[in-house]
Amino acid sequence: MLQFEEYKVKLNNLKPEIEGLDKALGIEQAKREVEELEIKSSQPGFWDNPEESQKIVSRMGSLKGKVEAYGRMCTLCDDLLTICEMAIEEDDESMLEELETGFKELEKTVAEQKLGTLLTGEYDSHNALVSFHAGAGGTEAQDWCAMLYRMYTRWAERHGFTYKIMDYQDGDTAGIKSADILIEGENAYGFLKGESGVHRLVRISPFDASGRRQTSFSAVEVVPDIPDTSADFEIKPDDYEMQVYRSSGAGGQHINKTSSAVRLIHKATGIVVSCQTERSQFQNKDNCLRMLRSKLVEIKEREHLEKISDIKGVQQVLQGMHWLPETVAGRADRYISFGQIGQAVVFAF
Numbered sequence: 001m002l003q004f005e006e007y008k009v010k011l012n013n014l015k016p017e018i019e020g021l022d023k024a025l026g027i028e029q030a031k032r033e034v035e036e037l038e039i040k041s042s043q044p045g046f047w048d049n050p051e052e053s054q055k056i057v058s059r060m061g062s063l064k065g066k067v068e069a070y071g072r073m074c075t076l077c078d079d080l081l082t083i084c085e086m087a088i089e090e091d092d093e094s095m096l097e098e099l100e101t102g103f104k105e106l107e108k109t110v111a112e113q114k115l116g117t118l119l120t121g122e123y124d125s126h127n128a129l130v131s132f133h134a135g136a137g138g139t140e141a142q143d144w145c146a147m148l149y150r151m152y153t154r155w156a157e158r159h160g161f162t163y164k165i166m167d168y169q170d171g172d173t174a175g176i177k178s179a180d181i182l183i184e185g186e187n188a189y190g191f192l193k194g195e196s197g198v199h200r201l202v203r204i205s206p207f208d209a210s211g212r213r214q215t216s217f218s219a220v221e222v223v224p225d226i227p228d229t230s231a232d233f234e235i236k237p238d239d240y241e242m243q244v245y246r247s248s249g250a251g252g253q254h255i256n257k258t259s260s261a262v263r264l265i266h267k268a269t270g271i272v273v274s275c276q277t278e279r280s281q282f283q284n285k286d287n288c289l290r291m292l293r294s295k296l297v298e299i300k301e302r303e304h305l306e307k308i309s310d311i312k313g314v315q316q317v318l319q320g321m322h323w324l325p326e327t328v329a330g331r332a333d334r335y336i337s338f339g340q341i342g343q344a345v346v347f348a349f
Contacts, residue, residue, distance in 0.1 A: 007099055008084040011077060011106075018077055018110060024117040027070050030063045037063075055227075062186050065160075073109050076102060116187055123224035124190030129294050132179045134171070135198070135217030140208075142175030144201045144216040149179050152195075152220075161185035166287050167275050174207070180275075180291060182225060189224040196222040223298040225290070235293055241265040242285070247276040264288040271295055 022028070037060040040046065047053050080102045087095045119125070130152060134145035156163045166180040183192065198219050205214035244259040261276030262284040273295070275287040 003096060004084045004087045004099070007103060008081065008088075010103070011081050011084065014106070014110065015077055015081075018074060021070065021073075021110075021113050021117065025066065025070060025113065027067055030067050034060060034063045034067065058184075066186060069109075070113070073106065073113065076106050076109070080106065119187045119190030121190060121193075123226075124193075125187055126189045127182060127184045127225035128189040128192045129166070129223050129225050129291055130181050130183060130192065131219075131221040131223075132176065133219040133221070134175065134177050135219060137214070137216050139171065139173045139175065140205050140214050141216045141218060142171030142173075142177055143207070144175070144199075145177070145179075145218040146171070146175035147201070148199055148218055148220060149176060149181075152183075152192075153181065156183050156185075156188075159185075159191075161188055165277050166291060167273075167277065180273075182290075184225075189222065192222045193224075195220055223294045226294045226297045235289060235296070239267060240292065241267060244281060260284060262288050264292055266292060266296070269296070269299065 037056055041053075041056060041060065046056075080099060083095050083099050083102070087093070087099070132145050132149050134141040137144075153163055162184045164182045164184065166182055168179045169177040171177055198217055201216045201218075202213060203216075204211055208214060241264070243263040243265070245261050245263065246259055247261045260279060260281045261274065262281060263272065263274040264285075265272050271292060273288045273291040275284040275291070278284045278287065
């Protein structure tokens with residue numbers, strides 16, 4: 001029974017910490033905002049503007065998820081305390097395995113919630129626009145770029161985020177030349193901003209008949225998604241040049257048959273954004289404006305680093321190496337990314 005007593009002490013010490021997260025996470029404020037949004041969504045004519053309505057529904061779902069996650073954490077703590085008391089009272093050791101598993105889960109959840117409280121930057125709570133660009137090295141670099149794309153999309157799926165492909169350019173032989181994705185979810189930009197930089201992979205190239213070791217580079221750029229209602233930056237039609245072209249990839253209805261793909265070139269900065277994933281030229285243009293607005297705001301804020309010093313982070317070389325000797329189809333089994341927070345994040349294929 002000594003083990004149950006120890007877990008009971010641990011849980012009682014952890015409970016004030018959990019209760020303190022209520023204020024740090026703004027749970028009460030989130031509950032009030034959910035109530036306001038529910039009232040707004042129940043009003044007649046709510047769906048007259050589908051685009052605005054979708055944003056409200058998305059925001060409401062995000063807040064509900066935040067409140068429910070905190071509620072589940074509190075419930076789990078109470079349930080584990082109840083198990084301890086019942087086991088001590090009935091002198092039953094059969095509940096020990098369940099208690100150990102539950103306590104590990106609780107500790108992990110508390111750590112995740114604590115990390116969320118550290119993301120207090122101006123744009124940390126926003127969605128993230130992530131761009132991938134293969135560096136010099138031809139097919140080898142393009143394959144590495146595709147590996148990075150896969151790692152970040154899998155990370156998003158495993159952590160409850162959703163992602164939308166904004167642009168995707170296949171490589172000449174394998175991999176991808178470039179890609180842009182929008183990762184949506186609470187604190188998406190806050191979690192990902194430290195990954196911005198040039199990523200390097202050293203491996204025995206599967207594309208080299210001589211089996212020589214190759215070094216590949218790919219750039220990852222992370223910027224916050226700025227809503228079109230933001231007053232931070234206004235884009236006028238005269239500020240950019242619009243080009244239309246036919247989408248690449250497999251054919252089909254409206255694909256490769258009409259000039260639905262859009263490319264925008266900002267005249268003042270030379271920034272180029274493109275989108276070809278939607279069938280409608282108007283939708284692709286909206287996506288391009290969304291990406292362009294976010295990149296322009298990022299540049300604007302970078303010029304005022306005394307106000308925001310962490311908007312994009314210092315461009316750095318993040319190294320990827322073989323972690324295990326075996327490889328699958330010439331790909332590294334593990335890739336270690338050292339972000340700005342000093343943690344090693346291991347991605348598995």
